[in-house]
Each structure stands twice: as C-alpha cells, then as structure tokens.
Amino acid sequence: MTSYLFKNVRVADGSAAEPSEPIQVFVDGYKIAEVGKNIPASADETIDLTGKFLMPGLIDCHAHTIAAESSFARNAELPDSLVAARASLVLRNMLMRGFTTVRDLGGADYGLKCAIEEGIFASPRLVICGKALSQTGGHGDFRGRFNSKPEVRWGLPLGALGRICDGVPEVRRAAREEIKGGADFIKIMANGGAASPTDPIHYLGFSREEMLAVVEEARNAGTYVAAHLYTDEAIHRAIHAGVHSLEHCNLIRRETADYAAAEGCIAVPTLVAFEALASEGASVGFSPDSLAKVEVIRSKGMESLTIMRDAGLPMAYGSDLLGALQRHQSEEFVIRGSVLPPHEVIASATSVAAKLLRMEGKIGTISPGAFADLIVVDGNPLNDLSLLTRQGQHMTLIMRGGVIVKHV
Structure with a gap:
C-alpha cells in the first residue's frame, strides 16, 4: 500500500474548542504510523495541507x-x-x-x-x-x-x-x-x-x-x-x-x-x-x-x-x-x-x-496505531459545522483505511 505524509495540517477532532497547531501525520499502509511536528520518515506521497483542517473519519x-x-x-x-x-x-x-x-x-x-x-x-x-x-x-x-x-x-x-x-x-x-x-x-x-x-x-x-x-x-x-x-x-x-x-x-x-x-x-x-x-x-x-x-x-x-x-x-x-x-x-x-x-x-x-462502538484508539482519532480514516476539510469546522454538510462538498480528501477514495 501507498504511504502518505500530510504536512502543515491543523487537526479538528472534537477534543478541544480550537484546532491544533500545524503538525504532520504519517500514514503507512492502512494505519496512522506517526503524528508530530517533524516526522523524518519518507513517504511515497507528500500532501501539503496548508490552510486546511484534518479530521478523523x-x-x-x-x-x-x-x-x-x-x-x-x-x-x-x-x-x-x-x-x-x-x-x-x-x-x-x-x-x-x-x-x-x-x-x-x-x-x-x-x-x-x-x-x-x-x-x-x-x-x-x-x-x-x-x-x-x-x-x-x-x-x-x-x-x-x-x-x-x-x-x-x-x-x-x-x-x-x-x-x-x-x-x-x-x-x-x-x-x-x-x-x-x-x-x-x-x-x-x-x-x-x-x-x-x-x-x-x-x-x-x-x-x-x-x-x-x-x-x-x-x-x-x-x-x-x-x-x-x-x-x-x-x-x-x-x-x-x-x-x-x-x-x-x-x-x-x-x-x-x-x-x-x-x-x-x-x-x-x-x-x-x-x-x-x-x-x-x-x-x-x-x-x-x-x-x-x-x-x-x-x-x-x-x-x-x-x-x-x-x-x-x-x-x-x-x-x-x-x-x-x-x-x-x-x-x-x-x-x-x-x-x-x-x-x-x-x-x-x-x-x-x-x-x-468499543473501538477506541482504532477509529475517531488521529493517533499512532489508529486506522487511517481521515478527511480533509476546506475550512474550519469548529467555526462552521455546515462545512460537514452538502454531501461532502467541502471535503477535499477522504481516506478510509489508508486508501484515498476522494481527492480534489
């Protein structure tokens, strides 16, 4: 499977009222392998998400x-x-x-x-x-x-x-x-x-x-x-x-x-x-x-x-x-x-x-060991929940188990 490095992304996962500072997320196969500010691992594909927001699926x-x-x-x-x-x-x-x-x-x-x-x-x-x-x-x-x-x-x-x-x-x-x-x-x-x-x-x-x-x-x-x-x-x-x-x-x-x-x-x-x-x-x-x-x-x-x-x-x-x-x-x-x-x-x-669902640590989180279920939103959903509506119109990338199913 393809590995991905997401760079310059702010996480909005519902754990806080504000998104995180820009970080990096490394996906290897069907799981998230690493989350941090400077990940040294090399990936098959690097995706710069400056100005966008990353959420768990x-x-x-x-x-x-x-x-x-x-x-x-x-x-x-x-x-x-x-x-x-x-x-x-x-x-x-x-x-x-x-x-x-x-x-x-x-x-x-x-x-x-x-x-x-x-x-x-x-x-x-x-x-x-x-x-x-x-x-x-x-x-x-x-x-x-x-x-x-x-x-x-x-x-x-x-x-x-x-x-x-x-x-x-x-x-x-x-x-x-x-x-x-x-x-x-x-x-x-x-x-x-x-x-x-x-x-x-x-x-x-x-x-x-x-x-x-x-x-x-x-x-x-x-x-x-x-x-x-x-x-x-x-x-x-x-x-x-x-x-x-x-x-x-x-x-x-x-x-x-x-x-x-x-x-x-x-x-x-x-x-x-x-x-x-x-x-x-x-x-x-x-x-x-x-x-x-x-x-x-x-x-x-x-x-x-x-x-x-x-x-x-x-x-x-x-x-x-x-x-x-x-x-x-x-x-x-x-x-x-x-x-x-x-x-x-x-x-x-x-x-x-x-x-x-008794799947803590596997879904609903952006952390090492979790399934690489990720969505990228063009805008901050913590400021505007309607960005999550309209049939995914504002979701520029959707990944399920490390496989990108939408990328625009």
Missing part, C-alpha cells in the same frame, strides 16, 4: 444502510439482490460524506459486511446488530391492524428491519441467532415508534424479564444491547435492565438522564430524522398518523440535548434516515450545533462514537 452510530425505501414494509418485500445492490449505493454515498464507519441499527447482515471487507464496493466499515428484536405489535412489526398473517420469524429477507420474538425463551434464541450470524451487538425495540403502524409512542416494548434475558445473552457474548427509546419511562426501565446504548431519547427527563450517566450509558440522539420527516414525510409515504407521532417526538428533541448534556450523559452521533431522506445525514451536525458547542458535536461523531 466521521462515525454515524444510528443508520439503516439497507433502507433504500422509506417504508420498511415495502423494503422487506424486495429481493435480497436488489436490496444489496441499493445498499452498496447508500453506503458509498455515506463514505463520500466523510463517514468512514457506520453502525447499522437493523437489517444489514454479515454477508454485506464481508462484501465491504473484501473491497467489492467502496463503503464505510460496517458495525451491525443483524435484525432488531421486536415483540408482536412492536416497532418491528409492520403488518398493520388488519393483517393477521403470521409474522415471519426465521429466514428473514435482507430488507427487513427486524424479527418478532415473544417470551423469554424466544427472545434468548433470537439474540443467540443474531450473535451466531455475526452481530456485533443486539438491538431491541423497547418503545413505540413513528414508522410502525400499531404502536403509539408511549407503548412499552418487551417485559422486564425479556429485556433482562436479552441483556444477559449480549453480555454472555461480550457485547451490549442498544434500545429504540423515546419516553422517559421506557428509557428508565431499559437502563434498569442493563441496556447500554440509548437510541433517540427525545422525551428524557433530567432524573433519568442522571441515572443513565451514572450507569455508564451512551445516548444516540437522531434529531435530523424527525426534522426531515416533518418537512418531507408525506412525500415519501408516511401516513398522517405516523406524522402526528413524529411531531410529538420532534418537538422535544432540542430540549433533550440540553438535558443530557447537563447530566453529563455522553451523546454519540446518529441520523436514522430512510430512503431518499438519507441525503440529510450530515445535517445532524448543524441541528446539534444550535444547542451544543461545535467541538462537542464533532466529538459525538469521533471519540464518543468510537467509545460506544
């Missing part, structure tokens, strides 16, 4: 990479071959926005991950939960009130978000199946959702015993559980059951945020999803009932950021967009930046995200 901790359709019900009806082909385009577009690692929260399988690792198409590295676990009538059940056909529980298509499991034995088996199938973590639907047809937002998914069982199975496998959550009650009971990754959290209250922080949890807000649905949801097929649920969630989103920050609850970056709305993926930076300091917003997609 961005990390999206809540994405749906197989959701080229805005409806999971429709997406699940498509042949696996078509879903995989469309997913390759979704993933490539994410990479071109500067996201070099993506955590999929329901749908993507180990085969897709293998295709990426084999270099079949350009993509961020992929962290997966396999199929999300949902109870009958929960956020993963898209049959509708008048559809009494039995839900498919095994051999699910690639385009399906999740699988249905009821009762402790079935929940345990489903978690074990996903782990056997290559899941890096387990996701459960522990609250009602906007996209699903029969569960209001206040709906509590899974019994306490079922949640305890899936958390135990994840821990037995050396991993953790992420949960789809909106209401304060749902978040509190999930923390009590041992859930580690708290997705969305729009309706969280301060006492529960304090509890989550004390238990070492990490939250993953996804405000851009609700902003995009509020403005474009009808055009992509969301029903009036679903849009009404979106508004309940959206209206409290900004307040939740302040509550969680004041409680000291770490927040990782998430987008949670589907179909055509995936083009808004990077706008979460600007939304959060209206409430939070820019360096904290950037850290949500670098160091905090790396901690959640």
Whole structure:
C-alpha cells in the first residue's frame, strides 16, 4: 500500500474548542504510523495541507444502510439482490460524506459486511446488530391492524428491519441467532415508534424479564444491547435492565438522564430524522398518523440535548434516515450545533462514537496505531459545522483505511 505524509495540517477532532497547531501525520499502509511536528520518515506521497483542517473519519452510530425505501414494509418485500445492490449505493454515498464507519441499527447482515471487507464496493466499515428484536405489535412489526398473517420469524429477507420474538425463551434464541450470524451487538425495540403502524409512542416494548434475558445473552457474548427509546419511562426501565446504548431519547427527563450517566450509558440522539420527516414525510409515504407521532417526538428533541448534556450523559452521533431522506445525514451536525458547542458535536461523531462502538484508539482519532480514516476539510469546522454538510462538498480528501477514495 501507498504511504502518505500530510504536512502543515491543523487537526479538528472534537477534543478541544480550537484546532491544533500545524503538525504532520504519517500514514503507512492502512494505519496512522506517526503524528508530530517533524516526522523524518519518507513517504511515497507528500500532501501539503496548508490552510486546511484534518479530521478523523466521521462515525454515524444510528443508520439503516439497507433502507433504500422509506417504508420498511415495502423494503422487506424486495429481493435480497436488489436490496444489496441499493445498499452498496447508500453506503458509498455515506463514505463520500466523510463517514468512514457506520453502525447499522437493523437489517444489514454479515454477508454485506464481508462484501465491504473484501473491497467489492467502496463503503464505510460496517458495525451491525443483524435484525432488531421486536415483540408482536412492536416497532418491528409492520403488518398493520388488519393483517393477521403470521409474522415471519426465521429466514428473514435482507430488507427487513427486524424479527418478532415473544417470551423469554424466544427472545434468548433470537439474540443467540443474531450473535451466531455475526452481530456485533443486539438491538431491541423497547418503545413505540413513528414508522410502525400499531404502536403509539408511549407503548412499552418487551417485559422486564425479556429485556433482562436479552441483556444477559449480549453480555454472555461480550457485547451490549442498544434500545429504540423515546419516553422517559421506557428509557428508565431499559437502563434498569442493563441496556447500554440509548437510541433517540427525545422525551428524557433530567432524573433519568442522571441515572443513565451514572450507569455508564451512551445516548444516540437522531434529531435530523424527525426534522426531515416533518418537512418531507408525506412525500415519501408516511401516513398522517405516523406524522402526528413524529411531531410529538420532534418537538422535544432540542430540549433533550440540553438535558443530557447537563447530566453529563455522553451523546454519540446518529441520523436514522430512510430512503431518499438519507441525503440529510450530515445535517445532524448543524441541528446539534444550535444547542451544543461545535467541538462537542464533532466529538459525538469521533471519540464518543468510537467509545460506544468499543473501538477506541482504532477509529475517531488521529493517533499512532489508529486506522487511517481521515478527511480533509476546506475550512474550519469548529467555526462552521455546515462545512460537514452538502454531501461532502467541502471535503477535499477522504481516506478510509489508508486508501484515498476522494481527492480534489
């Protein structure tokens, strides 16, 4: 592989409110080999980045990479071959926005991950939960009130978000199946959702015993559980059951945020999803009932950021967009930046995200031994977070694992 020496570059990685002084970064193969002011190593190519800013590759901790359709019900009806082909385009577009690692929260399988690792198409590295676990009538059940056909529980298509499991034995088996199938973590639907047809937002998914069982199975496998959550009650009971990754959290209250922080949890807000649905949801097929649920969630989103920050609850970056709305993926930076300091917003997609993915020192950092996942920004993102939007327009170089995928 080619080695690179980046010279005269200032680092904006979210660890401080100001960028670093100009330094050098030496990339050898797929890793960063050295970082310093005067690196003596010779490289195959030297790139002078005077006036530009270097960032670790961005990390999206809540994405749906197989959701080229805005409806999971429709997406699940498509042949696996078509879903995989469309997913390759979704993933490539994410990479071109500067996201070099993506955590999929329901749908993507180990085969897709293998295709990426084999270099079949350009993509961020992929962290997966396999199929999300949902109870009958929960956020993963898209049959509708008048559809009494039995839900498919095994051999699910690639385009399906999740699988249905009821009762402790079935929940345990489903978690074990996903782990056997290559899941890096387990996701459960522990609250009602906007996209699903029969569960209001206040709906509590899974019994306490079922949640305890899936958390135990994840821990037995050396991993953790992420949960789809909106209401304060749902978040509190999930923390009590041992859930580690708290997705969305729009309706969280301060006492529960304090509890989550004390238990070492990490939250993953996804405000851009609700902003995009509020403005474009009808055009992509969301029903009036679903849009009404979106508004309940959206209206409290900004307040939740302040509550969680004041409680000291770490927040990782998430987008949670589907179909055509995936083009808004990077706008979460600007939304959060209206409430939070820019360096904290950037850290949500670098160091905090790396901690959640249990890949600290490997991603989300510019340090020796880390993967050479790097983006070069034409402008200081600590002064203007919108430089990270517009489909990577202001990113003059994107590198993933030591391979340059964009250089203009």
